Amino acid sequence: xxxxxxxxxxxxxxxxxxxxxxPGCSGKLSGEIPGATLRDGVLSVDGEIRVEVFxxxxxxxxxxxxxxxxxxxxxxxxxxxxxxxxxQLTETFEFGRIGGRVDGYVHDLRMLEWQPVAFDAWLGTxxxxxxxxxxxxxxxxxxxxxxxxxxTTALTSPLLRMFNSFSYRRLGLGCTLQNHxxxxxxxxxxxxxVLLLEGAGIPRISVxxxxxxxxxxxxxxxxxxxxxxxxIQVGGATxx
Numbered sequence: 001x002x003x004x005x006x007x008x009x010x011x012x013x014x015x016x017x018x019x020x021x022x023p024g025c026s027g028k029l030s031g032e033i034p035g036a037t038l039r040d041g042v043l044s045v046d047g048e049i050r051v052e053v054f055x056x057x058x059x060x061x062x063x064x065x066x067x068x069x070x071x072x073x074x075x076x077x078x079x080x081x082x083x084x085x086x087x088q089l090t091e092t093f094e095f096g097r098i099g100g101r102v103d104g105y106v107h108d109l110r111m112l113e114w115q116p117v118a119f120d121a122w123l124g125t126x127x128x129x130x131x132x133x134x135x136x137x138x139x140x141x142x143x144x145x146x147x148x149x150x151x152t153t154a155l156t157s158p159l160l161r162m163f164n165s166f167s168y169r170r171l172g173l174g175c176t177l178q179n180h181x182x183x184x185x186x187x188x189x190x191x192x193x194v195l196l197l198e199g200a201g202i203p204r205i206s207v208x209x210x211x212x213x214x215x216x217x218x219x220x221x222x223x224x225x226x227x228x229x230x231x232i233q234v235g236g237a238t239x240x
Contacts, residue, residue: 075110105120172196
């Protein structure tokens with residue numbers, strides 16, 4: 001059994017992530033762990049953990065982990081994201097550059113062997129962001145892949161091949177994960193699709209998810225594949 005409390009003050013993230021062999025991240029990390037207890041193999045955190053990262057705030061509540069040094073480690077928590085710099089966030093995870101800010105949450109998170117098995121998540125443009133922002137071609141391809149398909153046909157047209165980035169007004173992506181299936185939500189929806197990205201300016205690119213229920217392991221594999229330039233899998237067919 002042990003108890004601990006800790007304060008982090010402006011830890012340089014690129015040095016920390018390199019030392020831990022995590023995805024590279026710029027900026028500085030500040031935060032506070034008000035108190036944590038390990039008893040009988042269960043780690044419980046008192047109160048909330050506040051972390052200043054990606055030029056915004058991440059708040060972790062109800063954090064509890066079991067068997068962290070044993071077989072089938074599990075973790076549960078709820079996380080709120082406030083005013084994060086979306087460009088720093090997307091560059092860290094090699095999603096493709098997206099400008100602007102983002103709010104969101106990951107509630108009722110459950111992880112088993114450090115892999116998510118259930119959560120209710122949302123990431124979207126805050127109402128305070130009035131101006132349009134830029135999104136790269138790579139990020140548009142990733143968003144389209146989340147909806148269950150490959151790059152949009154429109155992006156392959158001779159005119160749009162001239163553009164490496166586009167403008168967008170707002171974006172929103174939600175996922176409820178249960179039984180290895182991600183139920184997709186967006187800014188709005190109609191009878192056939194969910195709007196994930198509302199374009200702005202000329203040329204205007206909007207992204208819709210046509211498949212609202214997506215196999216979670218396959219979606220993760222597709223995102224990794226498109227980052228490395230490999231083919232992606234949609235249903236039983238391969239989409240180059």
